[in-house]
Amino acid sequence: MLRTRTFTCVRCGLTVGTLDPAGAVRNHCPSCLHSQHLVDHVAGGRSDCRSRMSPLSIAVLRTGDWRVVHRCTRCDELTSSPVSPDDNQLILMRMAVRPLAQPPFPLDVFAQW
Ligand SMILES: [Zn+2]
């Protein structure tokens, strides 16, 4: 059985329970969505990096589930983790619309269709 544990957010200092309201294990802060690089996702096992991982973007799975993509501020490793029901929805929406708000090409072409 999983014991309820907490971690302290490396960015905002919030004390976060490792289980979200849905009972799933979480690894990022629900308030600022930052995480810490503790797991080596390439080699497996624990990582010695321990640096801050900032939320980069949203990925949507075929099932429709959202994941937050994190990038380590020190070693640039990319990871993704599931969105929890109490994650900061403003930050999630901001990340989701950012590519549409800042397209790398002019959108005029769509007006001609
Ligand atoms: Zn935080």
Ligand SMILES: [Zn+2]
């Ligand atoms: Zn790292």
